[in-house]
Amino acid sequence: MPEEVLFKTEAMRTRADVAEYLRTVADKLDGGGSLTLTAGSDSVTMDPPERVEFEVKAERETSKGASEGELSIEFELEWDEGQSGGTGDTSDLAIE
Template sequence: MPEEVLFKTESARSREQIAEYLRTVADKLDAGDAVTLSAGSESVTLDVPERPTFEVKAERETSSAGGPGELSVEFELEWDEDGGDDAGGDLSIE
């Protein structure tokens, strides 16, 4: 299935700034409100359903030159546009 990117931004931020972004998303999810992402002239508003699929992924990307690699952690909410949902296993974040 082809992918259409609706919004993307990437920039270096402090841990405190990132935590604030994540808190804002968490507050919106708790309240059942839509989440609006904006940067410059780009903006998208998403209505997250009651039970989206939550994916957490930690990765190590190795350098092709043999130098230090890059680590990442990704948090993703995913749902079908037709409203279907998917049950997953238990997750613990400490």
């Protein structure tokens, strides 16, 4: 299925800044509200349903022959448009 990017921003941030963004997302999800992402003149509002697919991925990207690479942690929420709920893998996830 082709992917259409609705919003994207990428910038260096402090750990404290990232934590504040994540807290805002968590508060919006917990309160059942929509999320509006804004950067400059770009903006998108999304309204996640009560149940979403939640993916957490840790990666190491290395160049051929390089001994060190780039590390990343990705958090993704995914749902079908018009989805109001749903089931999925309910295995426990712990983040410490």
